[in-house]
Amino acid sequence: MGGPLLLVRALLFIPDRVAGMVGNIITALVQIWSNRVRSLLTVLGIIIAVTSIITVVSLVEGFGNYVTNFLRGLGTNMMVVYPQVVRGPRGEYLRRAEMTIEDIQTVDTHADAISRTSPVIFTGASVEYGRRRIDRVDIRCTNESFLRIRNFEVDAGRFFAPVDIENGAALCVLGREVLRKLECDESVIGDFVHVDGQRFQVIGLLKAKGSFMGDNQDEIVVIPWTTGLKLYPHHRKYMAFYVEARAEPEIPEAEGQLVRILRQRHGIKSGEMNDFGIFKQDEVLKNFRQVRVIATSVLAGIVSISLLVGGIGIMNVMLVSVTERTREIGLRKSVGARRRDILAQFLTEAVVLSTVGGAIGIAFGYGIVYMASMHPNMVEVDVPLWSVALALGFSAGVGIFFGIIPAFKAAIIHPIDALRHE
Amino acid sequence: MVIDATSQATSAPETAQPVIELIDLHKIYRVGTELVHALRGTSLRIHENEYVAIMGPSGSGKSTMMNIIGCLDVATRGSYLLRGRDVSTLSQSKLARIRGREIGFVFQSFELLGRTTALKNVQLPLSYSRTRHRRQRAIDALERVNLLDRAHHRPNQLSGGQKQRVAIARALAQQPTIILADEPTGNLDSGTGEEIMTIFDGLHEEGQTIIIVTHEDHVAARCWRTIKLRDGQIVSDQKSGRGISDADDAGPNRPVTVGTPSDRPEQAAT
Numbered sequence: 001m002g003g004p005l006l007l008v009r010a011l012l013f014i015p016d017r018v019a020g021m022v023g024n025i026i027t028a029l030v031q032i033w034s035n036r037v038r039s040l041l042t043v044l045g046i047i048i049a050v051t052s053i054i055t056v057v058s059l060v061e062g063f064g065n066y067v068t069n070f071l072r073g074l075g076t077n078m079m080v081v082y083p084q085v086v087r088g089p090r091g092e093y094l095r096r097a098e099m100t101i102e103d104i105q106t107v108d109t110h111a112d113a114i115s116r117t118s119p120v121i122f123t124g125a126s127v128e129y130g131r132r133r134i135d136r137v138d139i140r141c142t143n144e145s146f147l148r149i150r151n152f153e154v155d156a157g158r159f160f161a162p163v164d165i166e167n168g169a170a171l172c173v174l175g176r177e178v179l180r181k182l183e184c185d186e187s188v189i190g191d192f193v194h195v196d197g198q199r200f201q202v203i204g205l206l207k208a209k210g211s212f213m214g215d216n217q218d219e220i221v222v223i224p225w226t227t228g229l230k231l232y233p234h235h236r237k238y239m240a241f242y243v244e245a246r247a248e249p250e251i252p253e254a255e256g257q258l259v260r261i262l263r264q265r266h267g268i269k270s271g272e273m274n275d276f277g278i279f280k281q282d283e284v285l286k287n288f289r290q291v292r293v294i295a296t297s298v299l300a301g302i303v304s305i306s307l308l309v310g311g312i313g314i315m316n317v318m319l320v321s322v323t324e325r326t327r328e329i330g331l332r333k334s335v336g337a338r339r340r341d342i343l344a345q346f347l348t349e350a351v352v353l354s355t356v357g358g359a360i361g362i363a364f365g366y367g368i369v370y371m372a373s374m375h376p377n378m379v380e381v382d383v384p385l386w387s388v389a390l391a392l393g394f395s396a397g398v399g400i401f402f403g404i405i406p407a408f409k410a411a412i413i414h415p416i417d418a419l420r421h422e
Numbered sequence: 423m424v425i426d427a428t429s430q431a432t433s434a435p436e437t438a439q440p441v442i443e444l445i446d447l448h449k450i451y452r453v454g455t456e457l458v459h460a461l462r463g464t465s466l467r468i469h470e471n472e473y474v475a476i477m478g479p480s481g482s483g484k485s486t487m488m489n490i491i492g493c494l495d496v497a498t499r500g501s502y503l504l505r506g507r508d509v510s511t512l513s514q515s516k517l518a519r520i521r522g523r524e525i526g527f528v529f530q531s532f533e534l535l536g537r538t539t540a541l542k543n544v545q546l547p548l549s550y551s552r553t554r555h556r557r558q559r560a561i562d563a564l565e566r567v568n569l570l571d572r573a574h575h576r577p578n579q580l581s582g583g584q585k586q587r588v589a590i591a592r593a594l595a596q597q598p599t600i601i602l603a604d605e606p607t608g609n610l611d612s613g614t615g616e617e618i619m620t621i622f623d624g625l626h627e628e629g630q631t632i633i634i635v636t637h638e639d640h641v642a643a644r645c646w647r648t649i650k651l652r653d654g655q656i657v658s659d660q661k662s663g664r665g666i667s668d669a670d671d672a673g674p675n676r677p678v679t680v681g682t683p684s685d686r687p688e689q690a691a692t
Contacts, residue, residue: 023549030537331533334494335547335592336522338515415494415521419529 020341024348031321032353042317043357045310046398049303050358050391054365054383056299057390059372060292062381067288071281077248078149080120080279081107081258082240087273096237097275103265104241111257113250118145118242119225121235127221128194129182137178138220139195141228141235142242149244157189157204160224168226172200176208177218195221198231251280307394310357311402318350318406322413329410330418343411350403351396358395362388439506440467441599441631442491447500449486449654460486461497462654468600473626474633475642478651485604487651488635492525492602493517505599522551526593528603532585534577540564540588541573547596563591567621583614590621600631607641619644 032039083097101119108117121141127134140146143165147154154173164171172195179188192199200223209217229236245254255278266275322329329342337345366383373381449461460483468474478484489495490502493509496517502510509520521527526547534543544560553559564570567587577585586606593601603622607615619641626632626646634645642648650658 020549020552034537327533328535331529331535332546332550333518334492334521334525334527334533336518336550336596338518338550340515341518341550416489419494419533 020344021348024345025352027345028349028352031349032356035321038317039353039356042313043310043353043360045306045308045313046354046357046395047310047361047364049306049310050361050395051364051368052299052302052306053391053394054362054387055368055372056295056302057387058365058369058381058383060295061384061387062379064288064292066379067284071284072151074150074281077115077245077251077254078281079243079245079251079255079258080240081243081262082277082279083237084275084277086275097266098237099239099241099276101239103262106265107241107243107258107261110261111254113246113254113257114243115246116145116149116244118143118149119239120146120242121225121228121232121239123228123232123235123238125196125221126194127178127182128197129184129188129191132182132184134178134181134219139228140220140222141225141232142222143225145244146222146242149242152209153207154204155207156186157202159204159222165224165226168224168230170198170200170227171203171224173204173206173222174202175206175218175220175222177216178221179205181219195223196231255280303394307398310354310395311398314350314354314399315402315406317353318346318403319409321349322346322406322410325410326413326418326421329413330415330421333413333415333418339411342413343407346407346410347400347403350407351399354395354399354403355392358392361395362391365391438470440469440503441472441505442466442468442633443503443506444487444491445501445503447487447490447497447502449483449490449495450498460654461490463500464651464654464656466649466656466659468631468633470631471626471629472631472633473622473644473646475645475648476633476635476651477637477642477648479637481653482651483654484635484651486654488602488604488633491600491633492527493520519551522547523596524599526596526598526601528586528589528593528601528606530605530608532577532582532589532609534585534588534592536577539574539576540569540580540591543577543588544592544595547592551596553596560591560595563595564588566594566625567591581614582610583617586610586614586618587621590618590625594625594630600633601625603632603634605636606634607636607638615641 081099083099085096086094088094099119104117104119107114119142121139123139123141124136125139127137144160144162146152147159157173159173160169160171172193174188174193179185182188182193186205188202189204190202192201194200200221206218206220206222223231225239229239243254243258245251259274259278262276263274268275329337332342332345369381369383372378444464444466447461447464448459451458451460462483464483464487476484476487486495490497493504493512494517496502496512497510500510501508504520504524509517512520534540535546541557541560541564544563545556548556548559561570561573564573567590569584569587569591572580572584572588575584577588580588586609590601590606593603601622606622607618610618615638622632622634623644632645634641636642647659647661649656650660
């Protein structure tokens, strides 16, 4: 008994201002509901604006998180150093640079900001197992540091040991997607697959990483780089290497060191271009940030236009409502409503109207995001709470901004004129 | 018989302060380029528990006078004392406050809010004056007009007479100093009009001050004092239950008496 009684008492002592506000909101909801078709058409602009906010923000966030996670998966401190074509001062082709294992070892031992390096040859090959065959599988010819640098894990079997690299053993480690496509399970470990016709013994499996932008990172076969060179001797000129900086802030330092070492080793004079390129993650991030800026500008465009349209719609319908309800305004004034009471009532109505539009837009946004997430290749998307708050804030703001003129018009109507209004 | 309003006030309030005192009131409107002199030096006193009819042809200034008495408008010149307080110089928001607390309006076309129940309509003035126990006071007011059983009906579920009773309850809810009714029977058939007038009679008996603006003689005849206006001036001010015209007076035959309410004989209902 005590509970409800206390509640009733608490309700009785709600400050009058709050009670007045609640009263205004109820009046507004009744008004909106009794003109629901008109109200719905009015808030269409707001609905579109808010739906776009929610959808675009969620998708951009989803992709953003995805890219961030991907880069983390790539190894946060990683760079790839690759040979480039050397061009003369007028841009003419001079020669193709090559990266030697000695280059890589020198960098490894002499650059103290670099914790580990790993040679890598990127190529593609067919992989056969029994009667199953898949083409164009990513082949990585690398060494034992690959796992650490690229944040891969072996969750079945083992990875190469340095001795395997030295021997150029015909061993391979498979990604999970390869396993899936070859229709076999972990029992494949110890068995043999054919990579471009060459027999390789499977010694381990990589833990799944998922796909990035439709590119499955688990469709991969890793073999020792020494074996790779035996298999693809002409790929020597494409040999690149992974570099892992000691820590993220040391990436620029690591880059400086390796540039110095490689220029010296390649005999590049000052003023001449590097004969190698460096791929850093922040380039991916930079690209993605650009995409994000574009998406945000497009969003801002759609949102501002539809908010403007929605706002004008609300102003219009509120002006109509004020005219329609002139007698009501007169009555309210005659029973004691002050100008500010009328102002508050109509302003509340405009804000409630636009906020209801915002709420519908949020619901639509959730719907679209949900539908998008149903697509199998879609990254994981979620509606961020701040975008909901932003959308509600925007729609309420539009209500206030475009509702103030009609509300003011209602407030200053003279009660006698209002009561005489037909 | 023509009685001077000030000297012939009922015996009890004679010594008391009048509820309404208009002193040399002028109201000039500007209509386009023309100036309309709607009130030309009107003076008037109305005491507590008076039951007054204001009559006059259209353009006589009766609406203007009612608007000023109801604090919906202010005079151009002269003063208006409501319970001794000069309200002719008050700000809009103070006037609104007085309208809410001192004046109970009853309109010809009821002016109920269509989308809310009778009870909510009656509560409306109370919400603006931030009165406590609004619901209970609204229920009490509905009870006084004998319409409690329709408390949760909406105006479109009510007959004309019931609507006007809701409007009267709304006027009463605030326990106003005066009830100001503008043609309260104007939109009703004569039988329903009678019913409404009976309610006013009853309220008057309970001590309420009532002012009715009307052009119907039989309505005026129910009142105890009739003020006639013409061209912005009071042309007659008669104190009587039925002094103006009994040609179409369907009301009960009441003796002409001047006295305190308690002295008056019991009125026959309807």
